[in-house]
Amino acid sequence: MNKIVFATAQQAVEKIAEQFKAYSFEGRPVHISLSGGSTPKLLFKTLAQPPFNRQIEWRNLHFWWGDERMVPPADPESNYGEVQKLLFDHIQIPAENIHRIRGEQPVEQELKRFEAELNALVPKGVFDWIILGMGNDGHTASLFPQQTDFHNPHLAVIASHPQSGQLRISKTAKLLERAKRITYLVIGAAKAEILKQIQDTPAELLPYPAARIQAKNGITEWYLDGEAAQFLE
Numbered sequence: 101m102n103k104i105v106f107a108t109a110q111q112a113v114e115k116i117a118e119q120f121k122a123y124s125f126e127g128r129p130v131h132i133s134l135s136g137g138s139t140p141k142l143l144f145k146t147l148a149q150p151p152f153n154r155q156i157e158w159r160n161l162h163f164w165w166g167d168e169r170m171v172p173p174a175d176p177e178s179n180y181g182e183v184q185k186l187l188f189d190h191i192q193i194p195a196e197n198i199h200r201i202r203g204e205q206p207v208e209q210e211l212k213r214f215e216a217e218l219n220a221l222v223p224k225g226v227f228d229w230i231i232l233g234m235g236n237d238g239h240t241a242s243l244f245p246q247q248t249d250f251h252n253p254h255l256a257v258i259a260s261h262p263q264s265g266q267l268r269i270s271k272t273a274k275l276l277e278r279a280k281r282i283t284y285l286v287i288g289a290a291k292a293e294i295l296k297q298i299q300d301t302p303a304e305l306l307p308y309p310a311a312r313i314q315a316k317n318g319i320t321e322w323y324l325d326g327e328a329a330q331f332l333e
Contacts, residue, residue, distance in 0.1 A: 101299045103322040105329040109287045112323045113143040116231070116285070117152045123228065124157035131222050133164045133230040133271065133279075135241075136179030139287045140233065144186035158193040162221070166232055166241035167259070167270035168201035170210075177266075178203055201269050207258055211269055215255045218275075225255060227279040230271075230315075234286050237262075238294055238308025242270035245307040249273075273313050280318040284310060289327040296331040 106112040123130045134140065146152065165179050173181040180200040188198065199217060202210050218225060232240045239245060242259040249257075250273045259270045276282065286295065294308065303311040314320040324332075 101295075101322055101332075102320060103299075103324055103329065103332065105324050105326060105332075107326055109139075109142055109325045110146070112285060112287070112325060113140075113146050115323065116143055116283070117146050117156075119229075120147065120161065121152065121156045124160045126160065128160065129162055130160055130228045131162045131164065133166050133227050134179070134183060135166055135231050135233040135285065136168070136182070137233045137235070139285055140231070141182065141186060143231075143285070144183055148187045148190040153191050156191075158191055159197070161193070162197045162199060163193075164199045164218075164222075164227070165201055166230065166276070167268050168203050170203045170207050170267040170269070172204040173200070175203070203269075207267050207269065211256055211258055214269060218255045225275055225278050229281045229283065230276055230279040232276070232282060232284050232310070232313075234284055234291060234294070234308075234310040236290055236294070238298075238306070238310050240284070240310040240313060241276065242268040243273060243309040243313070245309065248309045250309075250312060273309065276313050277316045279315050282313070282315045282318070282320045284320075284322045286322060286328050287325045289330065291328045292330050295322075295324070295328055299332050 168179050169177045171177045201214050234240050237245055244262050252272045254272055255275045257270055257272050259268045298311045
């Protein structure tokens with residue numbers, strides 16, 4: 101496990117924000133995939149405030165999502181809606197740089213549209229950077245244990261939450277693994293035990309998608325706070 105342990109979650113997200121800034125000065129379109137869930141909220145709030153909101157060249161960054169719940173953007177469950185409220189409403193970014201999954205649309209129709217947009221805009225389906233979280237069950241994006249086809253050749257897939265049955269669209273494991281860089285941002289003591297399993301056990305022996313999905317030809321790293329890393333060597 102290639103891990104970096106930060107004293108606090110705030111330090112971890114500030115490191116990511118600094119890297120957003122560096123990417124934004126490369127003078128080209130940079131494709132970044134964001135994570136949903138609670139952990140990235142701190143990142144979005146940090147990016148929306150000085151100095152990052154003014155120093156980042158937002159016109160060079162293109163934002164996508166690892167997954168989205170099939171709800172309208174105003175729904176509190178919407179990953180896109182959360183980022184719009186916490187970040188996009190506070191920065192100058194071209195509307196065409198925001199590539200949301202349209203959760204208000206029929207799921208089969210939106211899956212086809214989203215895959216077409218990915219094909220058209222992301223060179224060879226290779227993202228510059230994919231930021232992922234990890235659930236307490238080891239899921240990432242909307243790829244859940246015992247439900248994930250790691251060999252699905254498509255770019256996106258319809259998934260359902262194993263408890264609620266809520267429909268989602270998720271990037272596939274194959275697409276995630278094409279990335280130049282994958283960063284798992286994992287915060288809090290609730291994730292500590294599963295992180296120890298991921299460190300100590302070969303990934304193919306674990307049911308957790310977060311353990312198995314790694315950049316095949318790039319970098320995979322884990323940004324952790326002290327609580328999440330408490331059982332790691």
